[in-house]
Amino acid sequence: MNQAAELNRANLSELPASVARPSYDPVRLKSGIVHVGVGGFHRSHEAFYTDRLLDEGDAEQWGICGVGIRAGDRRIAEVLDKQDGLYSLIVRHPDGRIDTRVIGSIHRFILGDQDPQAVVAQMAHPDTRIVSLTITEGGYNVDPETGQFDFANAEAQHDLQNPSEPKLVFGFLTAALRRRRDEGLPAFTVQSCDNIQHNGDLTGRMLLQFARRQDAELAKWIEDEVCFPNAMVDRITPVTTDDDIKYLKTHHGYHDRWPVTCEPFCQWVVEDKFCCGRPAWDRVGVQFVPDVVPYETMKLRLLNAGHSVLGILGAIHGHATINDCIADPTFAAYLRRFMDLEATPTLDPVPGIDLDRYKDTLFERFGNPNIRDSVSRICLQSSSKLPVFLLPTIEANLKAGRSIDLGTFVVAAWCLYNDRQVDRLGRPLEIVDDRKDELHAAAHRTETDPQAFIKFKPVFGDLAASERFAATYTELIERIYAGADLVAEMRRLVR
Ligand code: CS2
Numbered sequence: 381m382n383q384a385a386e387l388n389r390a391n392l393s394e395l396p397a398s399v400a401r402p403s404y405d406p407v408r409l410k411s412g413i414v415h416v417g418v419g420g421f422h423r424s425h426e427a428f429y430t431d432r433l434l435d436e437g438d439a440e441q442w443g444i445c446g447v448g449i450r451a452g453d454r455r456i457a458e459v460l461d462k463q464d465g466l467y468s469l470i471v472r473h474p475d476g477r478i479d480t481r482v483i484g485s486i487h488r489f490i491l492g493d494q495d496p497q498a499v500v501a502q503m504a505h506p507d508t509r510i511v512s513l514t515i516t517e518g519g520y521n522v523d524p525e526t527g528q529f530d531f532a533n534a535e536a537q538h539d540l541q542n543p544s545e546p547k548l549v550f551g552f553l554t555a556a557l558r559r560r561r562d563e564g565l566p567a568f569t570v571q572s573c574d575n576i577q578h579n580g581d582l583t584g585r586m587l588l589q590f591a592r593r594q595d596a597e598l599a600k601w602i603e604d605e606v607c608f609p610n611a612m613v614d615r616i617t618p619v620t621t622d623d624d625i626k627y628l629k630t631h632h633g634y635h636d637r638w639p640v641t642c643e644p645f646c647q648w649v650v651e652d653k654f655c656c657g658r659p660a661w662d663r664v665g666v667q668f669v670p671d672v673v674p675y676e677t678m679k680l681r682l683l684n685a686g687h688s689v690l691g692i693l694g695a696i697h698g699h700a701t702i703n704d705c706i707a708d709p710t711f712a713a714y715l716r717r718f719m720d721l722e723a724t725p726t727l728d729p730v731p732g733i734d735l736d737r738y739k740d741t742l743f744e745r746f747g748n749p750n751i752r753d754s755v756s757r758i759c760l761q762s763s764s765k766l767p768v769f770l771l772p773t774i775e776a777n778l779k780a781g782r783s784i785d786l787g788t789f790v791v792a793a794w795c796l797y798n799d800r801q802v803d804r805l806g807r808p809l810e811i812v813d814d815r816k817d818e819l820h821a822a823a824h825r826t827e828t829d830p831q832a833f834i835k836f837k838p839v840f841g842d843l844a845a846s847e848r849f850a851a852t853y854t855e856l857i858e859r860i861y862a863g864a865d866l867v868a869e870m871r872r873l874v875r
Contacts, residue, residue, distance in 0.1 A: 384628075384635040389464040391634070392482065399468070399632050402484035404434045406465060409443025409487040410507045412659070414499075414568075416549055417514040418446040418456050418486065424617040424642040426512060426573055428469060431485040432664040441507065442659040444485050447499050449492040449549060457491040459638045465489060468628055468639040472750035479644075480632060492552065496545050503556030503568070509656040511556070512571040513583065515549055517764040518814065520576070520586050524838045529589035540593060550590040557591075557606065558598050567605035569654045573613050575684065577676055577768055580651065584608035609651040612676040614683065616745060617642045618753040643751050645741070649675045674730040681723045682735075683742055685769040689718055689786075690746065691758030692794050696866055698803040701754055706747040714870045716743070718786040726776040756810045762794065763815040763839050771843060778846050785852060785873055792856040793866065795833040799823035804866065815839070826861060830854045 385391045392401055413430070415422060426444070433439050446465075448457055460467070465486045471479040492499035503511055513519070523530035529550075530536060539551030546552045557567060570587065572579035584606070591599040617640060624641050628634055648661070652668040662668055669675070690705040693714070705711040719739050727735065774787045798819040801809050813819065815838065825832035834844040834853055844850055859869060 384633055387463045387466050387468065387482065387634055387636045389466065392466070395482065395634060396632050398480070399634075400479070400481040402431065402435060402482065404437070404440070404484065406443070406484040406487040408440050409434070409485075410441045411445035411488060411502065411505070412442040412507060412657075413444045413510045413512055414447055414503050414508050415444050415486075415512045415514075416447045416449060416552070417516070417519070418448060418453070418460070418489070419514060420617045420620060420640045420642075421613075421615070422446075422514045422573065423467060423483065423486070423640045424469060425613055425615050425646065425648065426514075427483055427485045428615075428646065429648060429661050429664050429666055430659060431481075431483045433659050433661060434485055436663060439659055441509075443487040445502055445508075446486045446489040447492055447502070448489070449496075449499065449547070449552065451493050453491060453493065456638065457489055460486065460489045462637065468636045470624055470627065470639055470641045471644050472641060472748065473644050474744060474748040474750065476750060478627075478750075480628070493547075496547075496552070499552055500544070500546070500555045500559065503552065504559040504563070504565070506565055508568050510569045510571050510654065510658065511553065512573055513549060514573045516574060517576060517761070517768075519549055519574075520582055521548060521550065521590075522582070522586065529586050531593065536590070539590075543594060548590075550587050553587055554591045554594060554598070554602075557602055558595070561598065561601050561605075566656050567602070568656050569607045569609065569658070571609055571611065571650075571654075573611060575613060575680070577680060578610055578673070579676075580608035580610035580653075605655060607653040607655040609653040610672040610676070611651065612647070612649040612672050612679050614647040614679055615642050615645065616748075616751060616753055618751055619757055641751070643745055643748055645745055669731070674728050675733075678727055678730050678733065678735070678738065680769050681726060681773050682719055682739060684765065685723060685773060685787075686715055686719060686742055686746065687758045688762065688765055688769050689715055689790050691755045692762065692790055692797055693866065693870065694755040695759055695809055696793055696797055696803055698805050698807065699755060701752045702746050702758065703749045703752065705755070706743065707749075710867050710870050710874075712743070713874050714786065715746075717874045718790075721783050722777055722787050723773050725780070725782055726773050756812075759797075759809075760812045761814065763813050763819060766791070766794070767839055767841075771840070774849065775843065778849055784849060785856075788849065788852045789856050789869065789873055791834065792853055792860055795823045795826060795857060796860055797823075798833070799826060826857060830857050830861075833857070 490498050521530050535547040539546045572583045648666045694705040699705045777784045822836040823833045
């Protein structure tokens with residue numbers, strides 16, 4: 381291997397001029413933000429916006445202290461430690477242009493699975509004004525049957541019994557907020573950056589339910605003092621590949637152990653409810669609005685559902701990436717029809733947004749040939765995604781008496797995906813889903829009970845009780861199981 385320079389603070393000034401870098405000194409930052417869950421998305425989104433703001437100057441109190449609370453966070457902890465928190469953001473444009481920038485906003489990192497006290501202390505530190513989260517759907521610890529906090533979870537039980545050695549994010553937040561209250565410090569804002577509907581409301585509900593079990597008085601203080609802004613977050617961020625690392629070495633001559641690649645588009649629409657101050661993110665393109673709901677519904681039902689439509693159908697067909705799907709005219713036509721006929725009619729008007737233009741932009745973004753977002757990433761944890769991205773559209777259309785065929789066909793295809801677990805050419809599918817075994821078992825019963833799959837309540841709730849849905853699904857699944865060609869079916873449905 382050639383001796384490429386390592387990325388770290390000492391080498392920052394040695395990087396070629398083609399790589400943009402912070403004009404601020406990361407050493408001087410204070411941790412105004414503590415962020416739990418430093419994955420690719422946090423690094424392409426909140427840390428990117430914050431880096432831009434720091435670059436404008438006069439914002440040194442808004443550095444980010446990254447936090448990992450799972451054993452799986454050790455790798456990012458090691459990388460950021462070796463690189464002094466620095467990493468490269470590689471922005472790939474559809475026309476082949478690439479902008480590379482070193483981001484310096486994550487100036488510290490604490491690994492909470494080894495040292496929970498250090499995390500609690502950091503959250504309780506007077507510098508901390510916001511604790512933000514990207515912990516994925518699973519991190520919110522919601523019982524899917526009841527929608528309430530899942531106290532049966534072993535880690536939740538552990539946190540109730542050991543309040544000063546927490547494991548769940550809610551245990552950390554409660555311990556830190558208790559300390560702030562006892563020390564007479566103001567509460568911080570808890571800001572969810574996960575792609576979940578009403579993410580702030582959900583975070584608040586879960587935290588209060590957990591805190592009440594521990595200490596009703598503290599829960600009351602949290603309820604009165606902590607803000608939980610809702611937000612819509614958006615930037616397509618594929619999984620980092622070895623090619624990204626090689627690209628930096630070959631084109632820019634340095635070694636970054638874990639860069640992030642993303643598209644140029646970036647959006648963050650946030651409710652302006654911060655109890656302890658916030659960065660002037662509006663100076664760098666973040667939109668602050670009174671009500672985020674129309675934006676998040678639009679994004680979940682068009683972008684995310686669109687991804688799932690392509691991901692599931694594309695996986696079975698054998699397309700490797702989302703841009704391969706968009707380049708296939710049958711897939712592109714199917715997606716557009718799904719968006720126009722089934723998703724868009726369920727949306728309320730979105731202030732300042734022309735939905736036709738928004739959909740056109742989605743096609744440009746999905747079609748970006750340089751992002752190469754894999755269908756396997758899109759299909760990850762579909763059992764948590766479809767109930768949020770796709771099923772509400774089917775439900776709304778059932779209620780309004782509109783078409784449900786295109787959405788329901790995706791559900792039927794997902795049954796085949798879970799049952800057979802191979803693509804059209806018999807190649808094994810890489811399925812990552814916490815409910816993989818249950819989904820497989822339910823799908824596998826299709827031969828004897830055509831509706832077995834949609835009776836799986838943790839995903840479908842009572843949807844199978846809708847006669848129209850059940851009948852539409854049954855017709856589609858019977859055709860698929862009788863050997864109908866997927867692409868021919870897609871064409872038939874679009875006609
Ligand atoms: C994707 C999202 O995981 C998925 O299914 O739809 O990760 C999507 O890329 C982001 O929400 C874009 O902001």
